[in-house]
Amino acid sequence: MSITDTQEEIVNEFSLLEGDQEMSVLYLMELGQKLPAMKEEDKTEQNEVKGCQSRVWLTAEVKHGAVFFSADSNTAITKGLISLLIRVFSGHTPQEILSGEITFPSRIGMDRFIGTQRSNGFAAMIKQMKMYALAFQTRSQIQA
Amino acid sequence: MENVASIGSGIEVEEIRKLFPILHQKINGHDLVYFDNAATTQKPVQVLDALQAYYTGYNANIHRGIHTLAERATTAFEQTRATAASFLNAGSKEEIIFVRGVTEAINLVASSYGRSMLKKGDEIILSGLEHHSNIVPWQLIAEEKQCHIRVIPVTDSGELDLLAYKGLLNERTRIVSVNHASNSLGTINPVKEIIKLAHQAGAVTLIDGAQAAAHLPIDVQDLDCDFYCLSGHKMYGPTGVGVLYGKKKILEAMPPYMGGGEMIRQVTFEKTTWNDVPYKFEAGTPNIADVIALKSAFDFISGTGKEAMAQHESMLLRYATEQLSELKGLRVVGISKNKVSVLSFVIEGIHPFDIGQMLDTRGIAVRTGHHCTQPLMDRMGLEGTVRASFAVYNTRKETDKLIEGLQRVIGFLK
Numbered sequence A: 001m002s003i004t005d006t007q008e009e010i011v012n013e014f015s016l017l018e019g020d021q022e023m024s025v026l027y028l029m030e031l032g033q034k035l036p037a038m039k040e041e042d043k044t045e046q047n048e049v050k051g052c053q054s055r056v057w058l059t060a061e062v063k064h065g066a067v068f069f070s071a072d073s074n075t076a077i078t079k080g081l082i083s084l085l086i087r088v089f090s091g092h093t094p095q096e097i098l099s100g101e102i103t104f105p106s107r108i109g110m111d112r113f114i115g116t117q118r119s120n121g122f123a124a125m126i127k128q129m130k131m132y133a134l135a136f137q138t139r140s141q142i143q144a
Numbered sequence B: 001m002e003n004v005a006s007i008g009s010g011i012e013v014e015e016i017r018k019l020f021p022i023l024h025q026k027i028n029g030h031d032l033v034y035f036d037n038a039a040t041t042q043k044p045v046q047v048l049d050a051l052q053a054y055y056t057g058y059n060a061n062i063h064r065g066i067h068t069l070a071e072r073a074t075t076a077f078e079q080t081r082a083t084a085a086s087f088l089n090a091g092s093k094e095e096i097i098f099v100r101g102v103t104e105a106i107n108l109v110a111s112s113y114g115r116s117m118l119k120k121g122d123e124i125i126l127s128g129l130e131h132h133s134n135i136v137p138w139q140l141i142a143e144e145k146q147c148h149i150r151v152i153p154v155t156d157s158g159e160l161d162l163l164a165y166k167g168l169l170n171e172r173t174r175i176v177s178v179n180h181a182s183n184s185l186g187t188i189n190p191v192k193e194i195i196k197l198a199h200q201a202g203a204v205t206l207i208d209g210a211q212a213a214a215h216l217p218i219d220v221q222d223l224d225c226d227f228y229c230l231s232g233h234k235m236y237g238p239t240g241v242g243v244l245y246g247k248k249k250i251l252e253a254m255p256p257y258m259g260g261g262e263m264i265r266q267v268t269f270e271k272t273t274w275n276d277v278p279y280k281f282e283a284g285t286p287n288i289a290d291v292i293a294l295k296s297a298f299d300f301i302s303g304t305g306k307e308a309m310a311q312h313e314s315m316l317l318r319y320a321t322e323q324l325s326e327l328k329g330l331r332v333v334g335i336s337k338n339k340v341s342v343l344s345f346v347i348e349g350i351h352p353f354d355i356g357q358m359l360d361t362r363g364i365a366v367r368t369g370h371h372c373t374q375p376l377m378d379r380m381g382l383e384g385t386v387r388a389s390f391a392v393y394n395t396r397k398e399t400d401k402l403i404e405g406l407q408r409v410i411g412f413l414k
């Protein structure tokens, strides 16, 4: 599924909650709980995304030209948000990730979590994912 | 129910709520429950009206004009000074300096008093309960003057260890600066005793009254503190204005903090002389409107009765503490018997951030995090807490909503 299509799918899922803030947050946290566990040894300072009020760790690997992310956070809401980002970006080529535009947060009413105090953190998270994509792209070009 | 809530204090909560327009709104479809009062309180109409009246009726620069508006503005400005003096029971209104708030007050004292009086090897005593604004200004001056900072330790229940304090005092102690009440835990500190002991050691004292101003009786002469400060916005007044009280003798001996207009007597390029206190410390055009409106906040508190307000808030604190303690996995942090209406807690296995966000979806405003007291959080072995803090306009029904909200959070997340 394309980066745009996955975001449409997420927007549709949340629309079932009819803008109920509490249910939306709960659903978001539930999604976070389902995120595959990150290896404890990957939760290093090096993998920590700076700029988040809550703590976030992120790593990535490439398999057959596609990037796969794994991440964790010490807060449930942030973990939910990351799980959505991973769902949108994971499995795509570096090129697709680099040109992908994230539009879902405001469309599912979650911009308030990232709109003010966490904005830097969320922006930093996306940026970090794109950095990984860029690094993988550069590496494959060098190897080619 | 509300009548029950008010029994004993004589506070008519519903009447008081009518004075606070901001409270009557929905957040995420729910009635706003504002429990972030230790961060800043809401403002009654008297305060809002005073701001409006100043800007629409007599906005003018003070102390310099000879025209009618300037005269009116100056009179109103100086009336707040007189009211502040009586609110704190200061000996005279010359002992009242207007500042932006506690942060500026402490910076003023640290810079002016600290820079002129401290010498290499001197010691400054702070406590483990302090807000960053009562730590960092002292660190800056201590580094500059090569002084040492000593810290009164905090017990498990969140109180100051007075025995340890006595052990810290010595002939090198120059300044003792502690808060009257802790913003993170609510602990009311035995400041009178702390001050007395400091004086016996020959040190001057500063009391950070940010969390006391709206809740505790304050009598600076009885306390005998050398400095006392408060922030208007935490006591139903506007933001950007606060008060520093200082003993006149000490203020007179201190050099100015900032230079500019108002604070001078005569300026020549050869030598400039200073104005008298308090003007020596009020350089430039002050925050006239907010100072004037601050008087309405003092009047609101005095008119409502600080003791009655405190009783009402204690009732809420007691009730909330009892109810919250019943919740599974919840632990109250800071269990001193003497507390202002601050309730800090953690819930095992749930991050304070998530609790705060979940409560917000139900219109309940609490604070989460370290509350600008990182050393205290480290001492308690916590990254942060959830903090609910009550004001005179809060009700028992609102407390029930907090409990319900927390029950849901726990139900879903555990």
Ligand SMILES: Cc1ncc(COP(=O)(O)O)c(C=O)c1O
Pocket (backbone or CB within 6 Å): B038, B039, B100, B101, B102, B103, B104, B131, B133, B134, B179, B181, B182, B183, B208, B210, B211, B231, B372
């Ligand atoms: C105990 C205490 N001291 C100092 C401050 C700083 O006050 P202000 O930010 O108004 O200068 C606060 C505010 O949170 C406080 O609670």
